[in-house]
Amino acid sequence: MAGASVSIRREIWQTLSSIKTGVILLIIVVILSAAGTLVLQRPVTDADEMQRAYSPQTLALLDKIGLTDVFHAWWFVTLLILVSLSIIAASIDRFPNAWRYFARPYKFPDKPFRRALPTQTHIPIPDEETGLVAAERSLHTLGFKPERVVGTDRLSIFAERNRISEMAVYIVHASLLLIFLGGIVDALWGWRGYVSLTHGQQTNVVGLRDGKKKDLSFAIRCDGAGQENYKDGSPKKWWSQLVVVQDGRDVQKKEIVVNDPLVFGGVRVYQASYGPTGKLDKLSLSAIAGDGAKKEISLGVNETAALDADTDVKLAEFIPDYVVRDNQVYTRSSDVENPAAHFVVTSKKSGKQVNFWLPPIEGFAENDRSPYQFAVDDLKMGYFTGLEISHEPGQWGVWAGVVLMCVGLGFVFYIAHTRFWVVPVRDEKGKLVLWVGGTANRNRDAFEQRFQTLTEKIKDELKTEVKSAASSEAQVASLV
Amino acid sequence: MARVQVEQRSNTAGNTLIVMVGLGVAFLLFMAFLNVVKSGNLLNESNLLYAALIFYAGAGALYLGFGVTGTDSYVRFASLATWAGLAANTGAVIHRWYEAGHPPFASIYEMLLSFVWTLAVLTLVAERKYEVKVIGTVTMPVAIVGVVLMQLLRTDVHPLVPALQSTWLHVHVTLAMLAYAACALSFALAMMFLIQDNVKTETFLAATSLFTVGVYAGVLTRFEKWGGLSLIAWNAQDKAEVFLQRGVRLFVVVPDLGWLMLLVALVVASPVVLYLVGRVKQDESFYTIANRAVFVSILLQLLALAVFLLRASRGQYASLDAEGLYSTSLAASPFILSGLVGGIFASLLYLLLLWRRNDLERLLPTADNLDRITYKTICIAFPLLTLMIAAGAYWANRTWGSYWSWDPKETWAAITWLVYAGYLHMRITRGWRGRRAAYFAILGFVVVMFTFFGVTYLLPGMHAYA
Numbered sequence: 053m054a055g056a057s058v059s060i061r062r063e064i065w066q067t068l069s070s071i072k073t074g075v076i077l078l079i080i081v082v083i084l085s086a087a088g089t090l091v092l093q094r095p096v097t098d099a100d101e102m103q104r105a106y107s108p109q110t111l112a113l114l115d116k117i118g119l120t121d122v123f124h125a126w127w128f129v130t131l132l133i134l135v136s137l138s139i140i141a142a143s144i145d146r147f148p149n150a151w152r153y154f155a156r157p158y159k160f161p162d163k164p165f166r167r168a169l170p171t172q173t174h175i176p177i178p179d180e181e182t183g184l185v186a187a188e189r190s191l192h193t194l195g196f197k198p199e200r201v202v203g204t205d206r207l208s209i210f211a212e213r214n215r216i217s218e219m220a221v222y223i224v225h226a227s228l229l230l231i232f233l234g235g236i237v238d239a240l241w242g243w244r245g246y247v248s249l250t251h252g253q254q255t256n257v258v259g260l261r262d263g264k265k266k267d268l269s270f271a272i273r274c275d276g277a278g279q280e281n282y283k284d285g286s287p288k289k290w291w292s293q294l295v296v297v298q299d300g301r302d303v304q305k306k307e308i309v310v311n312d313p314l315v316f317g318g319v320r321v322y323q324a325s326y327g328p329t330g331k332l333d334k335l336s337l338s339a340i341a342g343d344g345a346k347k348e349i350s351l352g353v354n355e356t357a358a359l360d361a362d363t364d365v366k367l368a369e370f371i372p373d374y375v376v377r378d379n380q381v382y383t384r385s386s387d388v389e390n391p392a393a394h395f396v397v398t399s400k401k402s403g404k405q406v407n408f409w410l411p412p413i414e415g416f417a418e419n420d421r422s423p424y425q426f427a428v429d430d431l432k433m434g435y436f437t438g439l440e441i442s443h444e445p446g447q448w449g450v451w452a453g454v455v456l457m458c459v460g461l462g463f464v465f466y467i468a469h470t471r472f473w474v475v476p477v478r479d480e481k482g483k484l485v486l487w488v489g490g491t492a493n494r495n496r497d498a499f500e501q502r503f504q505t506l507t508e509k510i511k512d513e514l515k516t517e518v519k520s521a522a523s524s525e526a527q528v529a530s531l532v
Numbered sequence: 533m534a535r536v537q538v539e540q541r542s543n544t545a546g547n548t549l550i551v552m553v554g555l556g557v558a559f560l561l562f563m564a565f566l567n568v569v570k571s572g573n574l575l576n577e578s579n580l581l582y583a584a585l586i587f588y589a590g591a592g593a594l595y596l597g598f599g600v601t602g603t604d605s606y607v608r609f610a611s612l613a614t615w616a617g618l619a620a621n622t623g624a625v626i627h628r629w630y631e632a633g634h635p636p637f638a639s640i641y642e643m644l645l646s647f648v649w650t651l652a653v654l655t656l657v658a659e660r661k662y663e664v665k666v667i668g669t670v671t672m673p674v675a676i677v678g679v680v681l682m683q684l685l686r687t688d689v690h691p692l693v694p695a696l697q698s699t700w701l702h703v704h705v706t707l708a709m710l711a712y713a714a715c716a717l718s719f720a721l722a723m724m725f726l727i728q729d730n731v732k733t734e735t736f737l738a739a740t741s742l743f744t745v746g747v748y749a750g751v752l753t754r755f756e757k758w759g760g761l762s763l764i765a766w767n768a769q770d771k772a773e774v775f776l777q778r779g780v781r782l783f784v785v786v787p788d789l790g791w792l793m794l795l796v797a798l799v800v801a802s803p804v805v806l807y808l809v810g811r812v813k814q815d816e817s818f819y820t821i822a823n824r825a826v827f828v829s830i831l832l833q834l835l836a837l838a839v840f841l842l843r844a845s846r847g848q849y850a851s852l853d854a855e856g857l858y859s860t861s862l863a864a865s866p867f868i869l870s871g872l873v874g875g876i877f878a879s880l881l882y883l884l885l886l887w888r889r890n891d892l893e894r895l896l897p898t899a900d901n902l903d904r905i906t907y908k909t910i911c912i913a914f915p916l917l918t919l920m921i922a923a924g925a926y927w928a929n930r931t932w933g934s935y936w937s938w939d940p941k942e943t944w945a946a947i948t949w950l951v952y953a954g955y956l957h958m959r960i961t962r963g964w965r966g967r968r969a970a971y972f973a974i975l976g977f978v979v980v981m982f983t984f985f986g987v988t989y990l991l992p993g994m995h996a997y998a
Contacts, residue, residue, distance in 0.1 A: 322931065322933045454926075465915060
């Protein structure tokens with residue numbers, strides 16, 4: 053019984069850690085993600101559009117399977133978790149071997165290894181020491197640090213470079229897991245929302261994507277916002293002057309623009325949009341009294357201004373785009389196309405009220421009975437600034453993963469673990485030769501070239517060595 | 533003796549082509565010069581682009597000539613012409629950059645400008661460094677299509693909307709262009725590998741035919757009742773597409789064009805059908821007929837292109853969704869146009885293979901080398917893809933507060949990345965070499981093309997700028 057469960061566990065492990073499983077999982081991920089781009093997705097697409105695009109039955113079916121929100125469906129998340137598990141299992145399965153390779157380099161090549169190595173050569177030498185010294189010098193000039201390996205009965209040389217390259221694949225896979233981890237952290241504890249503020253407004257409640265509200269531990273106030281345009285009228289820049297308010301104090305100030313957010317306590321505030329609220333900010337008026345005296349006033353909706361000791365005027369209503377139907381004034385749109393304002397002039401003494409519209413509207417025209425003549429000088433509409441607010445505690449994992457991945461990929465593709473061994477041996481004729489062999493885990497062409505250079509160098513070194521030895525012998529002879 | 537004569541003849545024939553191309557280039561440059569003298573402005577962008585187009589066309593003709601005859605001197609002159617074209621192209625890029633005040637990556641016009649430039653550079657690199665001389669036969673026609681498309685698209689410097697004003701955008705797009713160009717190169721190399729690996733010419737026949745069928749199937753998605761073809765309406769004054777409402781384009785129906793496209797679709801499908809019949813019946817004579825069908829299909833494709841050019845560039849057409857007559861323009865349908873031209877080029881390249889396979893095999897590097905170079909190119913493309921996605925994610929995070937939002941372009945970039953990751957895994961751990969690896973590289977490029985073109989025009993998303 054126990055044996056069966058062990059073998060099942062073994063089987064699961066083997067399946068999970070095999071490359072085949074990994075590739076099949078990746079193919080499924082690819083197919084499902086592709087499906088997620090072909091079927092319209094909620095909540096990016098609004099409900100109306102979904103209903104327009106699909107018949108009710110199809111939509112119900114798609115919703116039921118989860119194809120309308122593939123990337124957040126439980127099965128997609130499960131799939132990604134399986135991919136992660138597969139990467140982890142494959143790495144654990146192969147890592148010990150690679151680690152052994154990495155931690156305990158193979159320094160002395162034994163006979164079978166020497167016979168099997170594809171890149172090798174023999175160089176005749178006068179004696180062991182001369183040969184080894186020549187090889188060491190040549191390796192030095194190639195930028196290696198040769199190491200003498202002392203065996204029980206013989207000496208040899210080992211030199212290597214970029215051993216880290218053997219670990220590169222694990223670095224890449226670990227970085228991928230780090231990115232996934234960051235993504236999972238953000239999916240569980242991160243949130244995104246939207247706030248729109250008008251000049252002077254302050255809020256600490258964020259409307260989240262899923263329609264919920266979130267209370268922040270601080271408030272954001274907008275001290276100003278605006279848009280700059282190109283000559284052709286298209287927007288060039290949106291900016292908002294934001295202040296973070298905590299415990300009644302202003303703790304941080306920043307003018308944010310698109311691509312340059314404000315960060316406070318792990319919460320990021322982005323400039324997302326800017327536009328008219330359709331509501332009036334201020335209306336500037338000139339009031340001309342019967343005697344020709346002119347007074348300039350500025351009014352918001354429901355604000356009152358005094359014209360003289362007795363009379364004041366109130367802006368009761370503002371309609372940005374009005375239309376008259378059946379003796380009623382209606383609002384057609386929130387664009388400032390055809391604005392109209394409704395004023396009430398009140399006399400305190402008599403309590404008499406005069407209603408009038410600017411511009412005068414037929415049937416409502418009580419303009420001439422007002423003691424003042426009014427003219428609109430300027431119209432300032434209210435603007436809102438749209439702010440995206442997000443909290444992504446996992447993003448550091450993601451960025452660390454990205455950097456690590458780039459480093460790892462650099463190692464994987466461009467850095468080869470190169471090894472050379474030099475052993476003095478007797479060849480089949482019994483002559484003393486230097487056995488030189490080498491290997492690299494990638495980019496064989498460049499390695500072959502380097503091996504050629506090395507053997508040429510060793511031969512050159514040997515020649516000069518022999519020559520200098522000969523000349524010193526000659527010197528000795530001449531001295532004698 | 534006869535042999536010598538033949539060689540002499542081919543030599544003189546070779547010189548004739550060089551002289552003809554040279555005269556053609558000189559003539560066009562002279563005409564352009566006259567034009568410049570009239571307008572008095574020498575180094576503006578459209579002149580430079582025009583010069584680049586002339587040189588690229590000359591280079592393309594010479595590369596094709598080299599492909600067909602194998603005369604070495606062609607490739608020298610072709611290289612020279614490519615260099616000259618690249619110089620003019622570089623001038624255009626710099627001019628654009630200077631005038632716009634930002635690197636030319638903001639609109640599809642500017643991206644094409646950069647793409648063609650990258651392509652020319654890579655062609656010269658491949659030719660010099662890897663000795664893949666005939667690569668210009670494939671890349672120059674693409675460059676020419678690119679420059680012609682640019683003439684159709686709107687060229688006025690368009691100011692950047694706030695979201696695009698970021699250094700990261702330039703990093704992202706530059707990396708994307710480099711990565712996609714490397715992918716394109718790996719695709720061309722994989723194709724050449726298949727030639728050197730003795731893949732049967734019939735297989736290329738079927739593949740070419742399938743590709744053109746794909747193109748015409750794409751075009752026929754716009755087929756309307758009564759044989760019309762709907763095209764996006766174009767407002768000539770604003771140089772812009774006509775919108776019914778936000779995000780909904782107005783289509784006009786060009787009558788009878790649909791029937792023509794349907795006819796051509798059937799003809800371009802005939803080679804693959806004949807090929808299949810031949811395989812099932814194991815009768816090689818069907819392949820001969822299929823090859824003739826390719827020839828006929830090229831003529832018909834040319835006809836379709838000509839009719840499309842004529843009808844789409846002028847005339848007023850009715851729409852199904854709105855009253856009145858509207859005009860359209862070639863600029864409104866860049867993808868149909870490039871599809872049609874691409875189909876013709878693919879078929880011509882097949883003819884080149886059919887007639888000159890031995891010469892090609894002699895001129896290309898060995899299969900082993902091509903296999904290795906393909907792998908190396910992907911080793912360059914993959915890190916670039918990774919960096920491109922990372923830079924895009926970082927930019928999105930700075931702009932929208934989210935590094936990954938599963939929008940279609942992002943998702944397809946990830947799919948591309950996964951496909952190439954699959955290639956690398958199969959090659960490194962499973963030792964996939966040769967043909968299987970080449971097919972994988974080709975699949976990778978197909979996905980890249982879909983990410984680049986397909987997603988922009990078929991799927992919705994926030995990559996609406998590009």
